[in-house]
Amino acid sequence: MTVACWMMAAYIDSIPVSLEEAAWIDGCSLAGGFVRIVLRNSLPGILSTAIFTFLLSWNDYLVALVFLRSSDRYTLPLGLQTFFQQNSVDWGPVMALAVIMMLPPILVFAALNRYFSIGGIGGSLAGQ
Template identity: 75%
Template structure:
């Protein structure tokens, strides 16, 4: 909550990093990961996805944490909670919709990505579903039935997961928690 100069500088750095597209860092990352043995490896691809979505996730969560009134934390301190207890029992519990929205957004970014996967996964044994769609397109023919079937399979996890997570989050859960406001 308290913004120091270091936090403001870090926020500016995150904003600059977020404004650069991932394509600008693919070649240096490929060279670095090739030296570390993380090319053609799901661990390397996962590291790239986590790092690329971290800036957006940080901004989303910071905006959601800023929307939670500080008076809720102060009230829990008066009731005897420690700073950590107040964070876990009040702030994290009330930020569950923001955490779920951020998780869904990060999942969809990684789930639908083609560019990073095509660069970092080199063999035919390891591939993501967007790369699998490419295998249905040949020089002179396209298996449109296979493309559409795979498109349906690719839609299933987001279509199933989103309603399940949406039921467990509540919108406006802190609206009545502050009397007189």
């Protein structure tokens, strides 16, 4: 999952090194500065990446189609595909399953929403 690595690298690169240097001057060790400054300030990036990778794996169709052969082990996207026949579609169950498929991502985002910050570390460096 190279996109997740790029997302995390871009977010961690946006954290100023001078914050970590200030923690070292104040007495933090190298690991302590990383945990207290970098990890704490990169929590919105970690959560964004986690939600992105969760949605990618939750809605994965191609890998499940290639590897799953028995219908009792189908994932929800493959199960949704079974409702579509050649000449007819029963739209009631299709829409019900689509709503069920939307619930876990909505619940994950709602549970993690309070950890997202607007503005991030914008006011952390006073003189710059």
